[in-house]
Amino acid sequence: MKAYYKTVLREKAPPGGLAVDDYQLLEITDVCCKRMNEALDEEAIRFGGFDREISSDNNINFSKCSPYPEGAEWDDYEVHFCPFCGKKVETEERERVVLKRVERPVTTIEIAYVEEGK
Numbered sequence: 001m002k003a004y005y006k007t008v009l010r011e012k013a014p015p016g017g018l019a020v021d022d023y024q025l026l027e028i029t030d031v032c033c034k035r036m037n038e039a040l041d042e043e044a045i046r047f048g049g050f051d052r053e054i055s056s057d058n059n060i061n062f063s064k065c066s067p068y069p070e071g072a073e074w075d076d077y078e079v080h081f082c083p084f085c086g087k088k089v090e091t092e093e094r095e096r097v098v099l100k101r102v103e104r105p106v107t108t109i110e111i112a113y114v115e116e117g118k
């Protein structure tokens, strides 16, 4: 089984450089067995970290959730081989993009309001 992902990089504030902003799953191919397919459907195993929408993790993981009153904590565990059939589980970067800060001057401001007519 192989998961292909896109790496999204962001330009850092001066002195600059690039930092990973997100890893986005593009597709999972050649799912090795029925049980793995079920585990992916149920999100018992998934690409990226379990605890947030934006992922800074580019592995296939399963996770242990520890619920606390102030919120849940997830401990992710990388999977390199299918726990059901033993076949290899891989991830590969297919695409890489850099988010750039764009500044545009504001030239027109239109404000709508009501006022008492005469």
Ligand SMILES: [Zn+2]
Pocket (backbone or CB within 6 Å): 032, 033, 034, 036, 082, 083, 084, 085, 086, 087
């Ligand atoms: Zn399998």
